[in-house]
Amino acid sequence: MTWRHDVSHLLLAGGVLLCLVSVLGVLVMRDVYDRLHYVGLAGYGALLVAIGIVVQESFSLIGDKALATAAILLAGGPVMVHVTARTARIREHGDWRGPHAAGDDPDERA
Amino acid sequence: MNPWLLSALILLAALAPCGIACAVATPVAALAILEVASTLTTAALMALSEGVERQPFIDLALVFAVLSVIGGIAFARLLEHDL
Numbered sequence: 001m002t003w004r005h006d007v008s009h010l011l012l013a014g015g016v017l018l019c020l021v022s023v024l025g026v027l028v029m030r031d032v033y034d035r036l037h038y039v040g041l042a043g044y045g046a047l048l049v050a051i052g053i054v055v056q057e058s059f060s061l062i063g064d065k066a067l068a069t070a071a072i073l074l075a076g077g078p079v080m081v082h083v084t085a086r087t088a089r090i091r092e093h094g095d096w097r098g099p100h101a102a103g104d105d106p107d108e109r110a
Numbered sequence: 111m112n113p114w115l116l117s118a119l120i121l122l123a124a125l126a127p128c129g130i131a132c133a134v135a136t137p138v139a140a141l142a143i144l145e146v147a148s149t150l151t152t153a154a155l156m157a158l159s160e161g162v163e164r165q166p167f168i169d170l171a172l173v174f175a176v177l178s179v180i181g182g183i184a185f186a187r188l189l190e191h192d193l
Binding site: 009012013015016019020022023026027032035036038039042043045046049050053056057060061062065066068069072073076077079080081083084086087088090091 | 113114117120121124127128131136138139141142143145146149150152153156157159160165166168169171172175176178179182183186187189190191
């Protein structure tokens with residue numbers, strides 16, 4: 001067992017812990033907007049797992065592709081969160097800008 | 111069982127509550143849970159490829175990550191108006 005194994009196992013444990021926290025958060029939260037906060041957190045868990053692989057295997061075939069995978073998740077996570085929140089707004093109000101833009105603002109009707 | 115396989119097993123086990131929650135949640139909330147579950151699956155595939163010492167298996171995780179991002183966006187766009 002070298003220091004690389006120890007550090008990679010530590011990073012792996014941290015990544016798994018972050019993923020489990022994100023699962024707990026997305027299950028416990030009630031509102032969809034609250035749940036969406038945990039999508040990004042899971043991406044950082046995957047990043048820690050990827051860094052653990054790089055520490056153990058160095059920049060090899062698996063290390064480079066693990067980093068690429070984590071980069072895709074980190075770059076795509078905020079996009080998915082934004083699109084999902086936009087969908088939730090549209091389903092609630094008919095327009096992502098809110099009830100005023102959709103024309104069903106109760107204050108405006110009064 | 112090495113730590114990588116154990117981690118993959120834990121991550122895959124965490125998918126079960128996500129699946130149950132998806133079944134009972136509203137469609138948009140289920141989509142948020144699906145996005146977390148897809149990230150978990152990607153991390154599990156990465157840990158599996160390292161655990162079984164088959165480095166080309168990391169391609170599965172890479173392809174899954176790309177498809178999960180595209181699929182999440184596609185689902186969100188389709189759900190805007192009740193499919």
